[in-house]
Each structure stands twice: as structure tokens, then as C-alpha cells.
Amino acid sequence: MSEISAEQINKLYGYMKNNMSINKFMKKFEISRRELDGILLACSVYGKDIEIVPNQEGKLVFKKKTKQVLYHLNKQNIHDGKLINNKICVVSDTHFGSIHNQLHLLNRIYKECYHRGINIVLHVGDMVDGNYPNRPENPRQQFLHGFDEQAGYVVDMYPRVNGITTYYILGSHDETHYKNGQATLSEWIPRCRKDMKYLGQDTGEININGVKIVLDHPGGGCAQSLSYKPQKRIEVLESQHKPKILLIGHYHKSYAFTYRNVQCVLVPSLCDKTQFQQKQGLSNALGAYFLDIYSDYRGNIQYFEPEEILFKKEDIWDEVGKDKNKVNKLVIK
Ligand SMILES: [Fe+2]
Numbered sequence: 001m002s003e004i005s006a007e008q009i010n011k012l013y014g015y016m017k018n019n020m021s022i023n024k025f026m027k028k029f030e031i032s033r034r035e036l037d038g039i040l041l042a043c044s045v046y047g048k049d050i051e052i053v054p055n056q057e058g059k060l061v062f063k064k065k066t067k068q069v070l071y072h073l074n075k076q077n078i079h080d081g082k083l084i085n086n087k088i089c090v091v092s093d094t095h096f097g098s099i100h101n102q103l104h105l106l107n108r109i110y111k112e113c114y115h116r117g118i119n120i121v122l123h124v125g126d127m128v129d130g131n132y133p134n135r136p137e138n139p140r141q142q143f144l145h146g147f148d149e150q151a152g153y154v155v156d157m158y159p160r161v162n163g164i165t166t167y168y169i170l171g172s173h174d175e176t177h178y179k180n181g182q183a184t185l186s187e188w189i190p191r192c193r194k195d196m197k198y199l200g201q202d203t204g205e206i207n208i209n210g211v212k213i214v215l216d217h218p219g220g221g222c223a224q225s226l227s228y229k230p231q232k233r234i235e236v237l238e239s240q241h242k243p244k245i246l247l248i249g250h251y252h253k254s255y256a257f258t259y260r261n262v263q264c265v266l267v268p269s270l271c272d273k274t275q276f277q278q279k280q281g282l283s284n285a286l287g288a289y290f291l292d293i294y295s296d297y298r299g300n301i302q303y304f305e306p307e308e309i310l311f312k313k314e315d316i317w318d319e320v321g322k323d324k325n326k327v328n329k330l331v332i333k
């Protein structure tokens with residue numbers, strides 16, 4: 001196997017499963033062990049770490065390490081004092097108002113931010129679940145209906161932690177309120193919450209100590225390959241408008257990779273699988289990212305470590321939204 005593209009890596013990685021025999025994989029793709037080792041090395045470059053370990057019968061199988069992804073762009077410079085370090089947190093798709101929302105998990109992320117001393121959280125859209133008058137099943141899937149109830153919930157219940165500012169964009173679900181009656185969260189949240197700042201509908205930009213970060217909430221479904229649509233998005237950006245970091249919400253998927261020198265992160269949701277996703281057979285990743293960024297004085301990233309936090313099945317509360325009293329608002333003064 002000669003040159004291997006990100007697309008091919010995605011495909012091969014998708015085929016590898018935990019506990020799958022490596023012989024089965026090598027046979028399927030007609031490759032040698034040496035070539036397999038090369039593929040695993042290429043996978044690790046794209047932030048996908050996989051080990052080969054013996055199973056109980058002594059057969060060699062794959063074991064994916066999906067907890068943490070590292071990019072060592074220029075690690076030796078980190079401690080020389082010339083680089084600027086920013087630690088931020090990224091969340092997305094809270095869908096407040098949906099019976100599947102998981103406010104207690106958002107609270108856990110903000111508590112972790114507090115303990116880590118993080119003071120910037122970016123939210124990549126679909127803050128609320130919205131209102132779809134042409135979907136008759138919609139009201140049964142929500143415990144908060146309409147703009148007032150959902151916007152009020154954000155104002156009242158979104159975690160409020162001393163020292164943390166949340167910068168957010170609005171996504172496809174938030175926009176339904178505008179389409180229905182020109183009501184916008186962008187008007188009301190910042191009026192009521194000084195710790196929450198609006199960056200834009202669908203897309204927004206923020207510069208953190210010279211590092212340009214773009215937040216994007218596209219529409220439409222997800223392509224088979226997780227990186228395909230983000231790559232297309234980066235390709236259409238003119239070089240002077242290219243961000244250093246591109247954060248993408250909406251897909252409820254978790255994935256981090258580098259493309260054309262842009263650090264790209266698909267940000268998972270903080271809402272359990274919806275009826276729509278269930279019917280469509282779509283997966284739903286629940287979690288967040290902590291980003292550790294080292295940049296030079298020009299805002300160029302020298303080291304980037306996206307730490308993926310994924311919640312497990314037992315962390316998820318079933319239809320928690322229906323019982324408003326189950327979750328207290330997180331306030332740290
Ligand atoms: Fe969403």
C-alpha cells in the first residue's frame with residue numbers, strides 16, 4: 001500500500017472493530033502484517049489510536065483507544081515559555097426542551113471546567129430543541145414547548161459558574177423559533193445572562209489570544225465518512241479566512257482530525273438519542289471536548305490536544321427532561 005488518504009484511513013478504521021481478529025482484517029484487504037502496522041501508524045497520525053492485543057484464546061485482535069487524541073505538532077516548544085497556552089471547553093447540541101436533554105451532564109462538564117480553571121466554553125448550536133409545527137409527533141418529544149418556555153429554561157438553568165464565559169452560536173433547531181415568529185435566543189439570552197455571549201446564527205468566529213476559531217452548525221444529514229463534510233467545508237475557505245480550529249456541531253458525532261493545517265473537531269451532543277435518530281438508525285455521541293492549545297505570537301498552533309469526553313450508557317438519564325425537579329441548576333459563585 002503506498003500513499004494513504006484520510007478518506008481511506010476513515011474507511012479502514014471504521015472496518016476495524018474491538019476484538020476483531022487481525023488475520024480477518026489482513027485477509028479481507030489482502031495485506032501483510034507489515035502493511036497493517038503501517039496502517040495503524042497512519043491511523044494514529046489522524047488521532048485514531050488502535051492497539052493489537054492477544055484475546056483470551058491468544059489470538060491477536062484490535063483494541064481501539066478512543067478516549068484521548070493527541071497531535072504533536074511541535075512538542076519540544078511547549079515548555080520554552082514562548083508559546084501561549086489556552087485551555088478551552090467545547091459543548092454542543094444541548095436541545096433544551098427535548099425530553100432527552102441531559103442537563104446533569106452539561107453540569108458535570110461545567111464543574112470539570114471549574115476544577116481545571118477553564119474560563120471559556122464554546123457552544124456550537126442547537127441550544128434548544130425548537131418548534132416544528134409540521135411534525136405532529138414533536139410535542140410528545142418535548143417537555144418545554146414554544147419559545148418562551150425554552151428560552152426561559154436557558155436563562156434559568158444554563159450552568160452559571162464564576163469566571164466562565166460561554167460563547168455560543170445558534171443552530172438549525174434554535175432557528176425554528178425565528179422561522180415561526182421571528183423570536184431569537186440571540187436577543188434574549190445575552191440580555192438576561194451576562195456570562196453568555198452570542199457569536200452568530202449557523203456560524204460564528206472567535207479569536208482567543210490570536211488563535212482564530214470558527215464555530216459551524218451546518219444543516220442536512222451526515223456523510224458516511226465523518227471527515228467528508230468538514231473537509232469540503234475547509235476546502236471552500238479561502239486561505240486568509242481559514243481558521244486554525246474549526247468546531248462543528250449538528251451531527252451529534254465525536255471526531256477530531258487535522259486537514260489542510262486546520263484542527264477540526266466534530267463536537268458530540270449533550271442530548272440522548274431522539275425518536276428521529278432512532279427511526280433513521282443514526283448513532284448519537286454524548287460528550288464534550290477539552291482543547292489544550294499552544295500557539296505562537298502569530299496565532300499559529302504549535303501543539304493541539306483535543307481531549308474527548310464521552311459519556312457512557314449508565315450516565316444517561318431516561319427522559320430526564322420530563323422531571324424538571326430532578327436536576328438542579330449548577331451555580332458556582
Ligand atoms: Fe442537534
Ligand SMILES: [Fe+2]
Pocket residue numbers: 126171172173217218249250251
Ligand atoms: Fe442541528
